[in-house]
Amino acid sequence: MAGIVEGKKLLITGITMESSIAFHVARIAQEQGAEVVISSFGRVMRITQTISKRLPVTPELVQLDVTDDDDLSSLADRLRAVGFDSLDGVLHSIGFAPPGAFNFMEGTWEDASTALHASAYSLKSLATAALPLMTSGSSLVGLTFDAKFAWPVYDWMGVAKAAFESTNRYLARDLGAHGIRSNLVAAGPIRTTAAKSIPGFEQFERVWGDRAPLGWDITDPTPAARACVALMSGWFPATTGEIVHVDGGVHAMGQ
DSSP, X not given: OOOTTTTOEEEEOOOOSTTSHHHHHHXXXXXXXXXXXXXXXXXXXXXXXXXXXXXXSOOEEEEOOXXXXXXXXXXXXXXXXXXXXXXXXXXXXXXXXXGGGGSTTXXXXXXXXXXXXXXXIHHHHHHHHHGGGEEEEEEEEEEEOOTTSOOTTTHHHHHHHHHHHHHHHHHHHHHGGGTOEEEEXXXXXXXXXXXXXXXXXXXXXXXXXXXXXXXXOTTOOXXXXXXXXXXXTTSOTTOOSOEEEESTTGGGSOO
């Protein structure tokens, strides 16, 4: 039986560790028949290259810093150079905020603007850079942490995620004319490298499983990864501007 992304060409960003949701998106996509290319940049690139060898098939790796205009403008050429002359799906699994962004009242504009650029505006930047290779039926998928609430410790990253979710809606509007879908997966807390960098993130880990009607395993990125792959498949042809919650049901519960 063919996989749900059989024959599709996908760009996966954000693989930094085997625990990364992006790593498992790439793994599941390959298992489901997709051809995957991954991106990284700077000092992290060597780590990404090492981790990628643990995938079922070691993918091609391209340079991409989503805050660098030169990298963005040359992305399509870089992808063509490794045999990707089209893209059926793109995963945005990118976020960064400096330590000061995790103190809302004391965070500076520099802290906040850095978080907004890397974690929100970058969704539009990536979409624009990938657009020359995307065609009708292609799918852009991003990862968020539900921004409807003022979470403990999340602070300016929470504001950035709210902007990220709004950016998704505007992309759904503007990419729709090209037949391209834009959706997000709101994952519950996963013990990833990004999570460990947030001071006090263990507060989520302690309570999430108790609040989730389905329960929640903070060490298992597979449910969120499966949702991302499904959104990049052909199974959601009329869904765009959406946020799919993969959080054990916490988003639907009262306090």
